Amino acid sequence: MKRELFYLFFLAFLSLSGKAQGDREVYERYCAAMKEKTALPAGGLMVETARFFLGTPYVAGTLEEVPERLVINLHGLDCMTLVENTTALAWSVKHRPAFDGYASALKDMRYRNAGNATLDYTDRLHYTTDWIYENEKRGYLKDVTKEIGGKPLKLDLSFMSTHPDSYKQLKGNPERIAIMAAKEKEINARPHYYIPQDEIDAHAGQIRNGDIVCFVTTVKGLDISHVGIICREGDKLTFIHASTTKKQVIVNEEPLQEYVQGVKRNCGIMIVRPQF
Secondary structure (H helix, E strand, O other), rough: OHHHHHHHHHHHHHHHHHHHHHHHHHHHHHHHHHHHOOOOOHHHHHHHHHHHOOEEEOOOOOOOOOOOOOOOOOOOHHHHHHHHHHHHHHHHHOOOOOOOHHHHHHHHHHHHHOOOOOOOOOHHHHOHHHHHHHHOOOOEEEEEEOOOEEEEEOOOOOHHHHOHHHHHOOOOHHHHHHHHHHHHOOOHOOEEEEEEHHHHHHHHHHHHOOOEEEEEOOOOOOOOEEEEEEEOOOOOEEEEEEEEEOOOOOOOOOOOHHHHHOOOEEEEEEEEEEOO
């Protein structure tokens, strides 16, 4: 029995080691691809970084490991992990060009208390508006929605605390549910702004390459349903994202406003700008 347990542990270790090594190889390829582009402004580097991942498979739920740990996965991305990794990689090649520097930045961007020796599920920045708020405080990003013409947005976040059975880390854990409910209340009390879906083109001239676009949803209890990286294809304002329909990272074919208007539960966007 002990021998079998040891063998299973050894296989798991080899699997994790292989994944980590594979992600380091992707990082090295990324650095090589960006070697002549590190002098680009932050927005340009964000676009080039996002383009590096074109064709990468869409994979959801990669962060949901128990116990909680910093997950690095550059082989399969969802919309948020694409944006997080793009931001952390672009920051790292400018400020701390090493795999450990990238990993440290990713952890700092993903967790509220990133310096804790042990991470908890409630430390992770689950709501995108909270992710924006914390990373603005740390100097990585700036929410420019208001200054480019955004209108007040009232949030009523409650989804995670009222649907705990949808999250294995919350299910049957009243202490964590209470923490999430308190955090939702705190986020709701902050000021928020958005650009309504029919006004996006009117403000397009103030949206820059490399900005992070966040799609505001009307789903009760949520804030943002999808995210991407702004890019321009000729005169067309669009974005790079991990697409659930195409099952990979793509440059979206439709212009930004047309895309937002075409999704029933979208009502507008937030725009967040890298600050490095």
